[in-house]
Amino acid sequence: MTTIREATYDLLRSNGMRTVFGNPGSNELLFLKDFPEDFEYVLGLHEGAVVAMADGYAQATGRPTLVNLHAAAGTGNGMGVLTNSVYSHSPLVITAGQQVRDTVGQEVMLANMDAAQLPRPLAKWSAEPLAATDVPRTISQAIHMATLPAPGPVYVSVPYDDWEREADPNTHYLAKRTVSAAAALAPEQLAEIAEAIDAAKNPVLVLGPDVDAERANAHAVALAERLGCPVWIAPSPARCPFPNTHPLFRGVLPANVASINELLSGHDLVLVAGAPVFRYHHHRPGRFLAEGTELIHLSNDPSEVARAPFGRAYLAPVGDGLARLAAAVAPRVVTPGTGSTTAAGQAGASRAQAPAGVDRADRLHPDTVFRTIAEHAPEGVVYVNESTSTADSFWNNAVLEGQGSFYSPASGGLGFGLPAAVGVQLAHPDRRVVATIGDGSANFGITGLWTAAQYGIPVVFVILNNGTYGALRRFTRALDAGETPGLDVPRIDFVHLANGYGVAAEAVDTAEELRAALQKAFAGNVPVLIEARTYFE
Missing domain, CATH: 3.40.50.970 (Thiamin diphosphate (ThDP)-binding fold, Pyr/PP domains)
Incomplete structure (x- = not known):
């Protein structure tokens, strides 16, 4: 039986x-x-x-x-x-x-x-x-x-x-049984999109997490380089669909209507692939796009294309669509490293232009933490990031070049990052995973340390401990909410917490200490937690 x-x-x-x-x-x-x-x-x-x-x-x-x-x-x-x-x-x-x-x-x-x-x-x-x-x-x-x-x-x-x-x-x-999805852009649909791109004087690409999920980053690069156009990542990214060191990379779009309008102004065509249009967060209302700007949306999610409030949408696999578009559009001659002539595009063009934060006597600036990790991480490193108040520091300093190099929460619920890093490392035994987690976020998924220890999963956990919910403090400023209760989480000792779950750990508050801790962590093959004591600006 x-x-x-x-x-x-x-x-x-x-x-x-x-x-x-x-x-x-x-x-x-x-x-x-x-x-x-x-x-x-x-x-x-x-x-x-x-x-x-x-x-x-x-x-x-x-x-x-x-x-x-x-x-x-x-x-x-x-x-x-x-x-x-x-x-x-x-x-x-x-x-x-x-x-x-x-x-x-x-x-x-x-x-x-x-x-x-x-x-x-x-x-x-x-x-x-x-x-x-x-x-x-x-x-x-x-x-x-x-x-x-x-x-x-x-x-x-x-x-x-x-x-x-x-x-x-x-x-x-x-x-x-096997079940396969065979839908793709019809030839006439592909021709429509390619014709619109070719007719545009100043197109721009906005890429989302499904590009990375469909293993299509190389197709996105091929399309961007064929057009010589700038590339933005859609707001609140859960994955990285384009190398953030590429000359055409401009950054991550902010999650509000007015700022997206400003940054994409001057472009007559916006091609959004693998992301919703758009997942706004901060309320800064305005016109969706500037007068004369057309938006084309390519997604494999019926809900995304149905609920978008503007744009012309095509429901089809994103990876296949990008690959075929890269072959179909006419190549353009563009000065290397420029891509876009818009002021907004040039403003976000270089990560090197961002001034580095300054460390304090006993506290690290988040810039230092992410920069030092990038300097010492092995080739093929995968980042799992859930440090919401340090997003700018992360994107200005982390190096995200390969397929599947970055994972982050796709919604507002905390508790994803620390244990998700354990799952990502299980899936990639040939790559090293670094989990950069805020002290507030870490507490929602702290038990993931036990699993890492028991199964010998060699994630390097870096807890950025500034003693407060930094993202909420920024919101109090934006909303003019003043000082509200429940924003600080002081005196949490992550070293002792990690040790209690069986993970080796140490705390650092200088760049030299962080550098030494990272070198030791990457030289080994066991889970390690580094508590980086940082400050909130």
Whole structure:
């Protein structure tokens, strides 16, 4: 007899999903019974950290990743981080244990009432099978839903007694299924976009995280160089779709209407690829774009193209679209290193123009931290950044050149960065991951240190400790809110916290100490935490 559990593991195996991230409870134990030797279970001590680790792993591998949570409580604990998974298009397949099927309606202890409704509207799709024999098919549907355009997290609640039941004889067909998305720009659509670009006097590219997710950075570079046009990254980036050391790179667009209008003024055509139009954050209203500026939007997400308030949109794979456009548009002769003649473009053209911050006697400026990391990081380094108040310092000093070189929260929920770095490092054993995390953010995912220590995952965690929620302090200025409570988090000793979880750690407050700590960390192959004592301006 083949059980539902055995059939499900065969299904997961056939889809390359042999790494399971989880934090189990009693409802999940029968799923984990006789855990296959060819699978790996990665334990996290809090469901938020579990989802973040799986998210980082899924983004870095580009493959669907299984998350196993405990009933409604575990699902709820993970939903704060799930907001990031939605906007990063992470193909997470989240399963949660349900009580014994016959008792669910009685609302016994640990019953997940209206389970399919719980993760909505965050989950792309959610379900609870109506019969035990339908569990494998439902999970198969979840896997394909998670990976079809646009990718995203899905959720399946399974009554725990289902795992021991006998599978339907036809279940074996599921493991042999493949589902492929074949949509692409039609020839006439490609011609329309290429014609618009060729007719533009001063085009500009705005690139988003799906360029990196579709492994299309090289196509973006080819298109930009063929046009000789400037390249901006869309606001609040979760990934880096273009080398930030490239002469055509201009920076990251600010997340407000008026500033984007100002920076893109002078361009008659804006091509946005792999990003929403636009994810604003700070309220600075105004006209979306200057008079005479046209916007073309290329995205694989139906929701993104439908909800945008302006522009002409095309729903198609971003990577394929960029590659074909790079071959279709007419090449332009542009003076190397200029790209754009607009004042705004030239203002953001050189990272070297940004003045470096000055260290204090016992505190580092964030510029020093990111610059020193860039100087000592090995080739192919991957950054996972969740230090929201130091974004300018990061982009002015970090070197982001290769595919998959940067990951950051795609939404406003904290707790992604530290554990996500663990997942990214698991996905990239041949590269070194540096997690640059603010002291406020670190506390939301601190239990990720335990997983790094227990599994020997060699992330270099750099905590920028300035004793306050810096991003919120900036907002108090912008909103003229004055001094509000709950903004400071002083006297947290991350060295002792790390040691308690089994991670070697040290604190530094000078560039020389940071340099020595980084050299030692990169020379080893174990997780290390460096607490860099910084200050907030």
